[in-house]
Amino acid sequence: MVKTLSFEEPLVQLRSKITELKEFTSNTEVDLSKEIEQLEERFTNLEKDIYHHLRPWDRVQIARHPERPTTLDYIHELFDDFIELHGDRTFGDDAAIVGGIACFEGTPITIIGHQRGKDTKENIRRNFGMPHPEGYRKALRLMKQAEKFKRPIICFIDTKGAYPGKAAEERGQSEAIARNLLEMAGLKVPIISIVIGEGGSGGALALGVANHVHMLENSTYSVISPEGAASILWKDAALAQKAAEAMRITAPDLKEENIIEEIIPEVLGGAHKDVHKQAQFLKDVLQSSLDKLKDLSEEELIEQRYHKFRKIGTFSDKDFQKTSDKLK
Amino acid sequence: MIMSIRDLFKKNKPNKNITITREQHSVPEGIMTKCPECNHVMLTKDLQKNKKVCPNCQYHHKMTAKERIDDFLDEGSFQSIDDHLQTVNPLNFPGYIEKVTSDMQKTGLNEAVLTGVGELEGRQVVVAVMDSFFRMGSMGSVVGEKITRAIEKATELSAPFIVFTASGGARMQEGVISLMQMAKTSVALERHGAKGNLFISIMTHPTTGGVSASFASLGDINLAEPKALIGFAGRRVIEQTVREKLPNDFQTAEFLLEHGQLDAVVSRHEMRKTVSTIVKLHVREAI
């Protein structure tokens, strides 16, 4: 049984009513087929209505759905010949980030992504998809390797954030993230990053300095979790729902800000309803993204990436007089 | 004091109006300062003369961006840039612009970083100095833009870029745009470095979060002031996560040095000379 989200309650109720009626008719001579048909129609309409009018907090819940497809799910759906490559060659292998080489529609690529677990045991092993520095350093090693062999790099972003732990600080969490931002800027191969779940802060961005950044329709990308924002801004984590709206963290928000290229549609109700079909949506966008980038020279790729991030910012560059007045 | 921010820096006057307000109830406001580290009470004037370093315990009190410029660069050499950029309110957070405006008046800066071109023992450098008295030095669009423009200026001049960091991290009120400033400053640093230019990062108290996880950690040479708090995640968050007591020196400059994350911890009294020597050793012609 797939976990139901709070905004899906009306659907669950209607569905159980329909089931009830069906059971009733099968046990008696009464013909209720017309009523059942009407209810089915109502269900379809209600489903569309709910899933087409998702509020930011609904999307947060879908993005966090325990059965939401992970990096490895998409790797198995989208790529052939995947070989996982482990370790940062310095400290260890961080299971919160997976990476390797594979074939996408005939092209060898490097694939790297945050990896959550599907159950408690796997989540503990993978630290809930929250990397340590060695995870980011493994990612960078694989990116440099991709550059050497001129393979495009595909990154899947899916993390609540970099792990806030003692060992992570001792081994330089800040430096590991910062290094990736800088090194990704200079890579001579196409980089495509796709936010598939939660894109939490610097820990997400460390796989995100790409030529193209796309987001699944119900994924989020933010400087801080809604709970964190609520507790800092209003000293109350319970206001997370309000923060999810105020912070503008959904795919449509980021598209509007010109931070991402494409919103990848999700199957009705969220990616977890049909992984296979969802992968097809990803494949289409990946293919067109790679096509757009394949003719760019090494210099043009670096230049395009530079300008993509260089232009992000909202401020006023004009009113000098007004600024100086305020300073008096 | 009525003068534009540009005028302020041309004259390069030491700012005599700085008052340390912490624990002011126990000492006369302004005239005396009590060291938060060792409780030593001293004349504010004497603390100022000693580069705001406590003469009793060597605690490095926070400096404003202007005090840092005065202390660090050759006298009268600093010309600020981009003082006109202005913060807007992209997410329409109630009270945000009012808070920024109030900090503008308090600090005389347009945002939490002061950038410009100056000289260090006669050599041209581009500097960015963050000011933790302005919204805790947090990085939003204007801070990201000013730092990026300063880096680009340094690249254009083939001059060393020197940053003094002091920041609580990303500016929450600007949402994901503030996160993206980490990427923006980093792509500019990549370009600066790819052309063989020098970048020196000097981390001062405190340097955390998104600033720590971007340009602050990307120096060709990373220095820090003694005892400065430097880290990615906040101490309380970590304590809640790991459920163990953290050592007292956790996330201090000395702790980072011991763990291989810094090139050196340099006292404020030695900073100008040390950085100047580093710059000298990177001059491309024979010295």
Ligand SMILES: [Zn+2]
């Ligand atoms: Zn002291």
